[in-house]
Amino acid sequence: MPTRYQPRHRAERPSPVRRAVGAGVGTGVATAVVAGSVAAAPATAAGHDGSTTRQDRIEQGLQVVRNQTGDPYAYGADGPDRFDCSGLVYYAFRKVGFDHVPRTSEDQARHMNRLEDRGDLRPGDFVFFYDGAATAENVYHVGVFAGWKDGHRVILHSPSEGKDVGRDPIWDDDWFGGTLRGLG
Numbered sequence: 453m454p455t456r457y458q459p460r461h462r463a464e465r466p467s468p469v470r471r472a473v474g475a476g477v478g479t480g481v482a483t484a485v486v487a488g489s490v491a492a493a494p495a496t497a498a499g500h501d502g503s504t505t506r507q508d509r510i511e512q513g514l515q516v517v518r519n520q521t522g523d524p525y526a527y528g529a530d531g532p533d534r535f536d537c538s539g540l541v542y543y544a545f546r547k548v549g550f551d552h553v554p555r556t557s558e559d560q561a562r563h564m565n566r567l568e569d570r571g572d573l574r575p576g577d578f579v580f581f582y583d584g585a586a587t588a589e590n591v592y593h594v595g596v597f598a599g600w601k602d603g604h605r606v607i608l609h610s611p612s613e614g615k616d617v618g619r620d621p622i623w624d625d626d627w628f629g630g631t632l633r634g635l636g
Contacts, residue, residue: 520540525615561630564630595607607619
């Protein structure tokens with residue numbers, strides 16, 4: 453059995469995991485696998501008044517995460533050039549205007565709309581890994597869904613000490629998806 457990354461501490465908050473987002477509601481992204489690489493294209497443009505849409509900001513957040521590829525892991529770090537897993541999510545999505553994204557993976561899991569169906573996962577959504585029951589309190593790691601490669605879901609994340617921000621296939625079946633789609 454592979455060794456899992458384990459955080460050194462867990463914040464304790466009694467609030468339940470938020471659940472929402474029906475199948476395909478407000479997804480706005482099309483994904484394709486081209487010659488073994490992952491590609492995501494926006495399905496919608498900016499708002500009618502030229503403003504940036506929520507989906508645009510999600511795609512921009514994913515691009516910020518991509519731009520951090522190669523940056524080193526550092527426990528408790530949230531950028532701009534060193535990250536732990538939740539610090540990467542915090543940095544990238546706050547940078548594009550999601551000011552309400554919490555700092556820890558446990559609180560992020562609590563905050564996001566939970567995707568009940570893994571088929572609803574879209575690039576820019578989140579993958580929360582857990583031990584035990586599939587609850588925010590049991591989350592130990594977070595990554596950002598980047599698409600598919602060779603038939604496997606792929607995340608961008610800051611994995612653990614001694615490793616850099618990068619892309620990996622999802623290695624475990626104990627995970628659930630979360631999204632900023634639909635959050636006000």
